Amino acid sequence: MRFTYSDEQAMLLDSVLRFGQEHFPPTERHRLIQQGRSGEAASWAKMAELGWLLLPIAEECGGLGGGIAELMALGEGFGRNLVPGPYVAACVLAPALLARGGDGQYDLIEQIGTGETLVAAALLEDDGGYDLHHIATRAAVAGDHWTLDGAKAHVEDGGDADWFIVPARTGGETADRTGISLFLVAATVPGLRVERFRGIDGHRHARLELDGVAGQLIGAEGNALADIEAAVARANCAYLAEAVGSMEAVSAITLEYLRTREQFGRPIGSFQVLQHRMVDMTVACEEARAMLCHIALSLAQGQAQFQRAVSAAKVRIGECGVYVGQQAVQLHGGVGFSDELIVSHHLKRQMMLAIAHGSVDHHRMRFAA
Amino acid sequence: MEFELDPADLAFREEVRDFFATGIPPEWRTRVRAGLRLHPEELIAYQKSLAERGWGAPTWPVEYGGTGWSPIRQYIFWTEAAAADAPAQFHQGLELIGPIIFTYGSQALKDRYLPGIINADDWWCQGYSEPNAGSDLASLRTRAVREGDDYVLNGQKAWTSYGHVASHCFVLARTSDEPKRQQGISLLLMDMKTPGITIRPVATMDEKHHTNEMFLDDVRVPVAQLVGEEGRGWEYGKVLLDRERMVTASVAIFLVQTVKGIREAATRRTIGGVPLIDKPGFKAKLAQYEIEVIALQTMVLKVMADAAAGVDSGPLGSMIKLRWSQLSQAGTALWVGALGPQAAHFAPLDNGYALPADMPYAMQGALYARVTSIYGGSSEIQHNIIAQRALGLKG
Known part of the structure; x- marks a missing residue:
């Protein structure tokens, strides 16, 4: 039994860390994020060159077949340097959903792997909270193709997508767990309205309205929910590791600040009340990392236990991550609140990670179910 | 990361499971789950049954009469014990003074005292x-x-x-x-x-x-x-206090028993015909508690795996003590809450009045839990230890 990365995984983490320092140093981060997708062009090309875009993709789809531990190493590395970009949406979530389509989707998956194409999954609808089965959007056969009508309230990292994967009803009622199929929709197709939004962490999302939009069925009709839930759980693993990487990074930055910042003629880290807060942040980091290990331990126990472990981790890492981010800002005082320091950016990313693919409350109830 | 148990450890788990399958007396159960210590004569009987099986000292080396188990096996043993509603072994001899005697004591002291600890002849x-x-x-x-x-x-x-x-x-x-x-x-x-x-x-x-x-x-x-x-007693004493913190690592595994206690209490009690356990508000609280217990237990497993790999876990022992005491307090409080109005019935004033099934132990557990953040180095002292040893922050 081993709680650390294997040598290969550690090497991967190491290169992700170097990549982050090189492409997104805190001094450049602002400028690059403001440029939108073009600010990520160089780093995305580099990731393609390193094979990282292919890493999470299953071997039978032409990818490198990376497992949960590899996803965690990548995510942790991204989190430490707050690497922006739609990596999880495009390279983890989308290929896992497209795999349902078998060799009919291999070309698109290959384009994701080379970095030519971005695909995002449009999973959430109004009135459905974070429930993946709450789908009112309907698909109907029109001649030789499918058309979709409905709306999607949030598409994680869908702001620059060339394609959307859209779950829609081919049967059943809005909250049913059956009758859900997956469709591929081009971002430029007539009848599709794409509204784009920037998040506080620089990620770019989308909202969709579909009015008689042409879609291509991915795989078999119906019963797509199990695949969606499995794919989202896998994507969450990368996000959870990103949160842990960010927590540990911002804790280290805060500890260094406590050692060097002087007030009242001595380092503020000599004050017990601040020491104890720093300890609570450190304990929160340990708890969060333990939840990653808990996920890894669950892998041998089947998909249901794995998803339950992911929900447990979403709860605790979501709470601990936001707590650590908030306290990092607090212990830095005024400069913690400033936009110039990377500290506040960690808090903003933690807040967004805590609600990505299911909030703390949502996952607590999933765990309890 | 690898988390599979090897076949020998899996076989060991079966062996331990069989041992505990013979059963723990039901009258121990509620007190054990509430985190209360059993009566001394009960703990002595339990210790003797383990000693008879050769498992009296799970953390000791073989040469002193211990099992020589790897940390992973200790973890397995405690996990199975907890699942079977067995109590934690009484630790003052076994975990506090025993290891000091075999580390620093004379041969005469070792010969005289170590067997008595394992066999529960001395307290x-x-x-x-x-x-x-x-x-x-x-x-x-x-x-x-x-x-x-x-x-x-x-x-x-x-x-x-x-x-x-x-x-x-x-x-x-x-x-x-x-x-x-x-x-x-x-x-x-x-x-x-x-x-x-x-x-x-x-x-x-x-x-x-x-x-x-x-x-x-x-x-x-x-x-x-x-x-x-x-x-030089202070040096030995400090080693001992460190060990006391690690004792809580094993005790932390037993928190699953508190979860069972809460669950049973909330299943028995109904409000408007609906069991409390099915009420969304309570469900969420219990889920939160279980998740925090999972985090702590995985931290314990990590300490064990670190120890097996010869890696120093640093202040993880202090962190576990800290979180364990918080969770034993939170869990017993949740349990008492699940009892509802009758949590006010601690003891009958006249003969013949029945208390709720898990009283007074649930309430005693909630009260006793208050001392867990005080003894063995208070939570505030644990904070100081982590700040100084792990973070290098000086007063």
Whole structure:
């Protein structure tokens, strides 16, 4: 039994860390994020060159077949340097959903792997909270193709997508767990309205309205929910590791600040009340990392236990991550609140990670179910 | 990362599971789940049953009568014990003084005392704290003055848990005055039948007699009962306190029993015909608690895996102590909450009135849990330890 990365995984983490320092140093981060997708062009090309875009993709789809531990190493590395970009949406979530389509989707998956194409999954609808089965959007056969009508309230990292994967009803009622199929929709197709939004962490999302939009069925009709839930759980693993990487990074930055910042003629880290807060942040980091290990331990126990472990981790890492981010800002005082320091950016990313693919409350109830 | 148990460990787990399948008496169950210690005679019976199986000392090396189990096997053992509603073994002899004796004690002390700990023939209590030496233990004032072949002890000890049932006590006493307060303290092993020892019970908020104050008036302890060298007791004591924190690592595994206790109480109680356990608000609270227990248990497993790999876990032991005490308090509070209005019924005033099924133990557990963040280094002391040792923050 081993709680650390294997040598290969550690090497991967190491290169992700170097990549982050090189492409997104805190001094450049602002400028690059403001440029939108073009600010990520160089780093995305580099990731393609390193094979990282292919890493999470299953071997039978032409990818490198990376497992949960590899996803965690990548995510942790991204989190430490707050690497922006739609990596999880495009390279983890989308290929896992497209795999349902078998060799009919291999070309698109290959384009994701080379970095030519971005695909995002449009999973959430109004009135459905974070429930993946709450789908009112309907698909109907029109001649030789499918058309979709409905709306999607949030598409994680869908702001620059060339394609959307859209779950829609081919049967059943809005909250049913059956009758859900997956469709591929081009971002430029007539009848599709794409509204784009920037998040506080620089990620770019989308909202969709579909009015008689042409879609291509991915795989078999119906019963797509199990695949969606499995794919989202896998994507969450990368996000959870990103949160842990960010927590540990911002804790280290805060500890260094406590050692060097002087007030009242001595380092503020000599004050017990601040020491104890720093300890609570450190304990929160340990708890969060333990939840990653808990996920890894669950892998041998089947998909249901794995998803339950992911929900447990979403709860605790979501709470601990936001707590650590908030306290990092607090212990830095005024400069913690400033936009110039990377500290506040960690808090903003933690807040967004805590609600990505299911909030703390949502996952607590999933765990309890 | 790899998390598979190897086949030999899996076989071991079956063996342990079989052992516990014979069952733990049902009358132990509620008290065990509430985090309360069983009666001494029950704990002695439990310890003897383990010793008979060769499992009396799960954390000790084979040469001293221990099992020599790897940390992973210890984890498996405790996990199975917890699942079977077995109690945690009484730790004062097994985890606190035993390892000090086999690490620093003379051969004579090892021969005399180690088997008695494993077989539960002796019961040990701890003579550390004093009325004016709690978290600041180094300020202790009990004196041990050498007279011929004896030390003569005078002083007062506080919080001597199970001093009223113990056959032996390990005592820290000052044998000389040195410029540094931590120096000149010695560790002595004392027979509780020695003349001059007075034990007085201390009433505690959980209304359970487990602790005492102990007065030492000209108590003669033979010099051969000194552990290690004179004046170095503080060093041994510190090793011991570190170990005490690790004891909580094993105890933390038993929190799943508290989860069971809460779950059963919330299943029994209905509101408007709906079991409390099915009410969304309660469900969410219990889920939160279970998730935090999972995080702590995975931290424990990590300590064990680190130990197996020879890696120093640093302050993880202190972190576990901290979180375990918080969770034992939160869990027992949730349990008491699940009892509803009848949580107010702690004891019948007349004969023949029935209490709720898990009372008074659930409430006693909730009250007892308050001391878990005080003993063994209070939560505030644990914060100091982590700040200083792990984070390098100095006062």
